[in-house]
Amino acid sequence: MARRTVRELTGRLVGLGMVAEDKAAEMLARIGKWNSLDEELAEDDLFGWLPEFGIAISVHGEDVDYVEYYYRYLLEDEVAACTGGAVVVTDLVLVRDEDDEDDDDEFLHFLHNGEPVWWSVEHQSDDYADQVAVAQQIGDLNPGGDDPRIFFQLQREKVEACQDDVYVLASPEQARALRDEFDLDFHGLDAVWPRRGAAPTAEPGTVEWHMQEDRRYMTEPAKEFLDRWLSDMDGALDEWRAGFLPEHFPFDFSLDSLDVLGQLVLDRFPDRSAVREAAEDPFVVGAVRYLGETLIRNGPNHWACQDLVGTADDWMPMIRPNTPDAFQLAMIPLDELGHAAADRDPGILGEAAEGLRESADRYAKALRLLDSIRQGGPELSEVDA
Structure with missing residues (x-):
């Protein structure tokens, strides 16, 4: 297993085709101003740097101020940037009946590359995102088609309250390499995940x-x-x-x-x-x-x-x-x-x-x-x- 340093990780991400060389050089220069590039990374540091390379998204576990605005930022901005525009999320709306105290149904509705998507969500407070809902429905954000990349959730060695959930966008082969070489554990890595196929051609609603x-x-x-x-x-x-x-x-x-x-x-x-x-x-x-x-x-x-x-x-x-x-x-x-x-x-x-x-x-x-x-x-x- 390679040492879990920023330098070793960066070189492997380039070798796996996950990060371009110019992006890698930029990141090493930026990180090197404040951190050692050759110091062994703790898990939290490793999880924190992966989104900075543009190959992962992080779902915040602490206070986000207001969930609807946060979901818009996460799905409309972060997902598009991480996928290089392969997935474009627009028109996100948090749907719930504010006037019916007995109805606790909540949904996110958004367009994924122009196609409507519904997510079931639940909030005890509007200050916190529903991390469980994202984990269960993250597959809707995979590029699909001929693109083999999938959002794989990183599994932490020690789980604590209010931690961020990190999802790495990688092909199964790339994710296995990161697991084997850097001891990164991914949920569902060995499952056979189908790719998101072509949109239906039948009349909608039938x-x-x-x-x-x-x-x-x-x-x-x-x-x-x-x-x-x-x-x-x-x-x-x-x-x-x-x-x-x-x-x-x-x-x-x-x-x-x-x-x-x-x-x-x-x-x-x-x-x-x-x-x-x-x-x-x-x-x-x-x-x-x-x-x-x-x-x-x-x-x-x-x-x-x-x-x-x-x-x-x-x-x-x-x-x-x-x-x-x-x-x-x-x-x-x-x-x-x-x-x-x-x-x-x-x-x-x-x-x-x-x-x-x-x-x-x-x-x-x-x-x-x-x-x-x-x-x-x-x-x-x-x-x-």
């Missing part, structure tokens, strides 16, 4: 548009899994109906029919683990299909795939509402079947539709709030809240 948007962030194997799952949905359901359903089953994709399906699940399985163990059983597979199709036909929802960065054992069909991720309460049909068996309550399957509907309602309300904020116009109560 089911196809939302499915295309999901695929932008899925690994190729997960896309293939979802395509196989959807390839003959009607035929698979007809076969399941003929092989497993009693004649009285109301095969009409109504929410009432889910109570009957729930009772069939309870008759077959005593608890949650029994359902999970039978995940590949033809009855369970068909029940997952029917539950999912019923939820889709009774709400603005669509099929998706739980894709835990390429972990094949965890791929599962899921239902997502036709909303941005910030509003989603995604539902995995297999888990709902297990929930019904565990609680011995067949009505649980129908209740899943309510949670998905609430996601759509929250999104619709946020859109109205955003429009009201931008227009500087009527209060929410005047725009059909």
Whole structure:
């Protein structure tokens, strides 16, 4: 491992293609006026210098005065500078209902290279940024396309309150080199992260548009899994109906029919683990299909795939509402079947539709709030809240 000095670090950043030689010379001259270039760097010093080289952003952990202005600075100025203009964030707005004390939903809305993005955030005080929200949604700021760089969060050896979070923009290969040579630990470095794909071409707001948007962030194997799952949905359901359903089953994709399906699940399985163990059983597979199709036909929802960065054992069909991720309460049909068996309550399957509907309602309300904020116009109560 190389010594963690400013000089050694600078030379390696140049060698990895992360910093241009002229920028490196400028930084060495500036740092050398006040600091030794050959002294071993403590972790805090190392974390502090990386943003100065223009290859990282730092999310402040202490008082930022007012979060909306801080987010604008961080996303509109710092991200653009760090990515060299590959990512341009504009029109950032903090969206929340100031008049509804019972509604604690907060969102950031901004444009990423002209495309709308929503982030879910939470603030106990307007003086502090939501570092957890940034960590969970930082992937929306990756350049994407053919650019292999990703914002990797540095992991500290000792975590203390009010520390800044530092995100280095690097390709996985560059990040691994920094880890191996300078003992820098990055969250999720060995995961298989999909690159942000091309924007959807379907009509905005349609089911196809939302499915295309999901695929932008899925690994190729997960896309293939979802395509196989959807390839003959009607035929698979007809076969399941003929092989497993009693004649009285109301095969009409109504929410009432889910109570009957729930009772069939309870008759077959005593608890949650029994359902999970039978995940590949033809009855369970068909029940997952029917539950999912019923939820889709009774709400603005669509099929998706739980894709835990390429972990094949965890791929599962899921239902997502036709909303941005910030509003989603995604539902995995297999888990709902297990929930019904565990609680011995067949009505649980129908209740899943309510949670998905609430996601759509929250999104619709946020859109109205955003429009009201931008227009500087009527209060929410005047725009059909």
